[in-house]
Amino acid sequence: MSARDEILRRVREAVAGLDPDPDPVVAPVGATTADPVAHFAERVADYRAVVVRVVAQGLAQAVAEAIPAGERVVVPPGLAEEVRAGVPEAIVDDGLTAADLDAVDAVVTACRVGIAETGTLVLDHTEDQGRRALTLVPDRHVCVVRADQVVADVPDAVALLDPDRPLTWISGPSATSDIELDRVEGVHGPRQLHVIVVDTEG
């Protein structure tokens, strides 16, 4: 008997007599808040990420200010023109190798969803966010979140996201607590996370 058939047979025997439960479990609703965008900004800052809030007109300048002078920047091919304007010298990713990415200092991307309760950015790696490697190898990640992309809690995000796309949920910079449980920011992922929240109305 193949391993597959044998495992399935053992499992079938083990659950014989149990009734399947056809209906998906409905979890309790998530947290709500009167001002999710402010809540989001506060929670992201809790991870010692830099958070700034700007109006649409100030976006390019905020992006430019997020990058220290002289840093080499890469951007995904579909990044919106208003964001690109802040990093006119940026290299556009056209399938750079990991070693190429290792040689740049920063990356600027959009995101798909922001989760207020947990201070999380979710990337679904479409054209304005780029391949997964893009936001992983460079040491500084500048991420632009539109206020209307922010949802209150995890269930709201799960409902919006497409499971067929690869997703990266980011909550603060890369971190470890493996040595005497002292939190150290910056291990293998970006050490600096800079979030720009763009207020959509005014």
Add this chain to the structure above:
Amino acid sequence: MTGTFVGMPAFPEAARAALADTQLRHNLAHATATIRGKRAAVVGEVEDWESLRLAGAAVKDRALRDLDQQLVTLEEQLTARGATVHWARDAAEANAIVADVARAHAVEEVVKVKSMVTQEIGLNEALEAEGIAAWETDLAELIVQLGEDLPSHILVPAIHRNRAEIRDIFRRRMATAGRPAPADLTDEPAVLAAAAREHLREKFLRAKMAVSGANFAVADTGTLVVVESEGNGRMCLTLPEVLVSVVGIEKVVPTWAELDPLLRLLPRSSTGERMNPYTSTWSGVTPGDGPQEVHVVLLDNGRSRALADDVGRQALRCIRCSACLNVCPVYERTGGHAYGSVYPGPIGAILNPLLKGTGVDEQTDALPYASSLCGACFEACPVRIDIPEVLVELRSQVVDSHREDRVPKPETAAMRGAGWMFGDAARWARLGRVSGLVGRVLGRVGGRAGPGGRRTLSRLPGPAAAWTDARDLPAPPRESFRAWWRRTDGRLDEEDQGR
């Protein structure tokens, strides 16, 4: 501590050794208290934690109730999205599958993201036997691997090591595995983490193949989920050309939407954070992004046996958050190595016998007794596994599996001895009277100082001897309670004669 878990001494001996190691106890007490505090704070923020726990438990139970169907769906969905699905009955089969993939690509090394299941099957050793180096990339796992040590905690495998020990391990061993530690390495955690970053980055950038586990596997979308902090997981899941994920068959979550309660429960229970720094999800192959060859090994290795146990089945809900370890008074004092298994602490005490069966080895049979049954683990568990209930059930299974033995198990003898002593009021009174005398004698000849300077006895005579095989018994007071009551009529201002 070197070597493997196999053939380690059973819990009582290992625990006695661990208890004598004051550095270990200090490291552990600090670490578990810190995590407990952080966890309590973020769990307290969630308004309806109990309903969330119930939902988390229900999701995992729903997957288990018709696991055969769920697995078939998972396989279908993974395959439809370009992954290759393999099935492995046991460790040897799983290891052989991973080694075959490595050989097919002629790789001599793989990078690994921390995974309990690959430790369970001894993958690193199996690959090494094939001439393939498996590099652990989680900082704590790196410390354990370089130190030729064993992990002692699910979440923080090097919890038993302090910063000075880690610096020492890096200085001695990094050079043998790749980029050496910088000459001016200090024991600052940030400096140590930076050294690990440099050491591992060259491996990430050149690795052709990675091996991972998965925290969850969503059946209806063929999505695998890995939850981590350092970004080493993202490196492994993204940069290499080939990815092999070894996934226990109990990791199934039926639908995408049902991931929600689990993603809310896990980070808060585990690291005491609202959300862990990185969660990666992927379904099969994404053209132009990440590994273009993806394998998934669905592993049984005793899980179907656990599934067949009506009481023990709930242990398969475990999401490996390690909250039960951090609240366990036994774990806090003995550390993870004493359990002699990949899964330590309360969950290990039930999972190991459930996966392996009782009556097969002494090490495993000792585990259901490695608990005070205080219930703290159940309170902490985000998916409401009633660990004490399963422990009690497994104790009876251990006893049953030894009924035919000529020499009774020490635990059985201990329980009989204790039962004999406590079972009869008259006998107890007599013993109490005698113990006043016995206490005076033993206090002189056999006693030693216990915590707080209290005299303890390491070994009792008579039928109760087995009880003290694994426990220190406080030395009886010189005067029995009954005698004291008769003399003083229970007046509390009387000087305590017993001390």
